[in-house]
Amino acid sequence: TLITTGIIIKFKPIVIGGILLMLFTVYINFNPNINFFIVNIIGVSLGMLVPGISLYFSKVNE
Numbered sequence: 172t173l174i175t176t177g178i179i180i181k182f183k184p185i186v187i188g189g190i191l192l193m194l195f196t197v198y199i200n201f202n203p204n205i206n207f208f209i210v211n212i213i214g215v216s217l218g219m220l221v222p223g224i225s226l227y228f229s230k231v232n233e
Contacts (some may be wrong), residue, residue: 184222192218
């Protein structure tokens with residue numbers, strides 16, 4: 172859904188964030204011995220927090 176949202180609003184960092192979240196999901200499935208909490212922290216930071224901050228700073232003040 173994050174990829175779809177990025178495509179609808181035409182904002183590339185959100186699309187890239189959605190792709191990163193999908194990659195982290197695939198990575199956790201292929202490597203189940205890794206610490207799930209650490210992978211979630213990195214995934215959410217790169218997939219949602221960074222695109223959200225860039226969206227906040229790219230808005231035009233009216």
